[in-house]
Amino acid sequence: MKNRKILIISGVILLVLAAAYYFYFGFLYKEARDITAEAPAYTLTAPDIVEEYQTNAATADSMYLNKTIVVIGNVNDNDSISVSLEPGVYCSFDVPAKNIIPGKNIKVKGRCIGFDELFGEVKLDQCTINQ
Numbered sequence: 001m002k003n004r005k006i007l008i009i010s011g012v013i014l015l016v017l018a019a020a021y022y023f024y025f026g027f028l029y030k031e032a033r034d035i036t037a038e039a040p041a042y043t044l045t046a047p048d049i050v051e052e053y054q055t056n057a058a059t060a061d062s063m064y065l066n067k068t069i070v071v072i073g074n075v076n077d078n079d080s081i082s083v084s085l086e087p088g089v090y091c092s093f094d095v096p097a098k099n100i101i102p103g104k105n106i107k108v109k110g111r112c113i114g115f116d117e118l119f120g121e122v123k124l125d126q127c128t129i130n131q
Contacts, residue, residue, distance in 0.1 A: 035111050035126040038068040046073025046085040049122050053115040064112040070130055071122075072107050075100055083108065083127070088120050091127040100129070107131070 042064065049071060052060040073085030080096040083106075091108045100106065110124035 033111070033126075035068050035109065036128050040070045040109060041067040043070040043072070046071050046089045046122075047087055050088045050120075053122055054120075057115050057117075061114060065114055067112055068109065069112050069124070070107055070109045071124065072105065075102050075104050075106060077102065084121075088122065089124065090116070090119070090121045091124045093127050097127075097129055 049060070049064065049069075052063075071085060071089050071091070073089060075083055076086045077084040078097070078100045081093050083091045083093070083097060083100055085091065085106075085108065089108075091110055107130040108124065108127050109130045110127035113123045113125050115122050
């Protein structure tokens with residue numbers, strides 16, 4: 001009788017641990033999105049998206065946050081892994097971007113990760129240059 005209780009309790013604990021393992025790895029460790037293969041939800045200019053975030057960040061977040069977008073703007077500054085578009089869109093690249101010339105008008109496709117109030121910039125990650 002005592003062995004049977006221990007066996008049942010052990011079985012329940014094992015089932016709980018198996019379920020926890022499944023939900024932990026099943027929900028938290030999904031495959032990463034491939035932004036380059038996704039169609040953009042929106043295409044807009046850098047001044048337009050910055051103005052929308054400065055006017056009403058909550059509304060802009062509801063439209064753009066975690067969505068694939070294309071932003072068109074003039075290059076303000078760049079290094080090997082990021083580009084800043086005028087008047088305040090920061091784009092980070094997973095792979096170093098080449099042939100980006102300050103002052104040039106470019107299209108950048110990436111995932112919007114929100115507005116940085118400290119720097120006054122809209123942030124994009126996983127970016128690629130669209131031609």
